[in-house]
Amino acid sequence: MPIGIFFGTDTGRTRLIAKQIAKKLGDAAAAPVNIGRTTLDDFLAYDCWILGSPTLGDGELPGQSVGLSQPSWEEFLPQLDGVDLRGRTAAIFGLGDQKKYPDEFVDAIGLLHDALLARGVRIVGRWPVAGYEFNQSKAQDGEHFLGLALDQHHQPVLTEARLDAWLAQIRAEMAAPVSA
Template identity: 45%
Template sequence: MNKIGVFFGTETGTTRLIAKKIQKKLGDDIASKPLNVNRITPAEMLQYDALILGTPSYGVEEIPGLQAGGQEANWAEFLAQLNLDKPDFSGKRIALFGLGAQERYPERFASSLMRLYEVFKGYGAELVGSWSTEGYTFEQSAAVVDGRFVGLVIDQRTQSMHTDERIEGWVEQVRPLLLEKIGVTV
């Protein structure tokens, strides 16, 4: 597919909101309408060579879903289907974003993001779009590798005033990498 696929899991709608902001920043001409992972199949995701995937954080390094106390299917159920299908994501380039609440859960801030990172890396995807931990206050996050988050992290609860600026900076960073993958020159 010659567009960037944007997919998210959500419980309260906040991750959907952030996915829509990211897609709008990229533009309709290069990014598909964001889709909830509880409404797609792995085959639909595999149609894209460049993807942006977003998740809220739940539990201690858990991925959101019914077993984590969610009200509807989410990433846990999608990843279970992915594990059955055993897809090949080699050749795919993926940028991740995750939500977290650093004051409420400082000991596991945005940790669900790491689960997506591990799963898609394990299926051969190239992950891009790490993000600085500067400006955040937390004790621990599984989503930090070599001093950086494995993707954009948004704290809409306590730092919503930084959301648009963070999205803008991150999109500028990942846009050329994702466009390159779909054959669009910047």
């Protein structure tokens, strides 16, 4: 079964990265889907996901409460309440601006991570914080982010290499057996 790719977006940058990921993975991934335009059943049709989100406002997930005209992660995640997601695996990527929002840089990665981990999902794809300049992030755990951090405002030239390295990493991690 292919990997499901789901994303939230505001400006379209996260959608573009999701499309890049799908192209790089080829037949191993399904076509990317905006999380605000999917159903719970379509989401649950996959055992492995790559999930993407920008961080908005004061470190929030995209959704209607932060001014988006359409539903996004904020509206989708509550649908997972009570759903047992054990045995599923996710990797998370997030877009942020480390200079304009150094205190909320890629917080969405941390928010998605925590929401999925609480529901039993195995999370893969930790990424080093080296090479970024920010003050704090809900996505940071020691010397790593809980997913791939991308800054399309200030480090776009690094995106391609970061994507390639991260995708190689998560493919191996997703294929590894789940430890008991």
